[in-house]
Amino acid sequence: MSRSERLFDLIQCLRRHRRPVSGQVLAAELGISIRTLYRDIATLQGQGAPIEGEAGLGYVLKPGFMLPPLMFSDEEIEAIVLGSRWVARQPDRRLSAAAVSALAKIAAVLPDDLREDLDASTLLVGPSAQAIEGIDLGTVRQAIRNERKIGFLYQDAGGAASQRVVWPFALGFFDKVRVVVAWCEMRQDFRHFRADRISGLNATDTRYPRRRQVLLKEWRATFDKPRES
Structure with missing residues (x-):
């Protein structure tokens, strides 16, 4: 067990005890020496954890303390x-x-x-494929967050172009392409639009009439029949 995991477990252990608990009990629950426990208590107190008490009297964690999510395995x-x-x-x-x-x-x-x-992490990411989309994906993400309609010119796999107004609610990141998942007003159905086939992106201030969480749930139910426009 790493030291960070041990400190996190100590906080969790103190949370389970609403009254002061002796160092011997805490050390036994954690499977560490009493000396290590005292050192870990001091470390947590130094980092701002409101642990009250001292050796021989017991320790208690003040109510309401929320441990920042900084103790990682x-x-x-x-x-x-x-x-x-x-x-x-x-x-x-x-x-x-x-x-x-x-x-x-x-x-x-x-x-x-x-x-x-x-x-020192040794997990590396290889070079990504050359992106060729000509739109600002940040604009699409903003539209998704704000539940706003966007318009654009779309060219399908056969080269046919059409003007679309859609309700974007998800953005898929694949190795070579990015895909906008949306409800298409022209098709009156869910559609997947490759970002590299989109041009003339137009962000609007028009809110689409349904919540993106609802659209996402309904779209997931159609996984057995995915379609690109």
């Missing part, structure tokens, strides 16, 4: 680094920059041992 660290590195290589420049920024913020507040694990 080794695999959680690997997942965070791998996911952030993958997003950082995507063609969506704003999302890529956000991934780099988020990872830096997480690293800045991690304990030293976890920061070293994060910096």
Whole structure:
């Protein structure tokens, strides 16, 4: 067990005891020495955890304390680094920059041992395929968040072009393409639009009439018959 996992388990153990609990009891529950327990208590107190008490009297965690989600297991660290590195290589420049920024913020507040694990992660992301879409995916993501209609010119696999107005509610990131998942007003059905076949993207201030969570749920029910426009 890593030190960070042990500190997290200590917090969880203290949460289970509403009254002061002796160091011997805590050490036995965690399977550590009393000396290690005292050192871990001091570490948590130094990091701001409101643990009251002292050796010989017992310890109690003040109610309402929420542990920041900064105590990660080794695999959680690997997942965070791998996911952030993958997003950082995507063609969506704003999302890529956000991934780099988020990872830096997480690293800045991690304990030293976890920061070293994060910096030394050996899970690497290979080069991404050359993106050729000519639209700003950030505009699509904004429309999804705000539940706004977008319009664009779409060219299908056969080369036929058509003007569309859609209700975007999801954006799929694949190795070589990005796909806008939306309700199409022209087709009156769910459609998948490859970003590299979209041009003339027009963001509107018109809110579409249904919640994106509802659209997402209904779309998932059609997985057995996926269609591109």
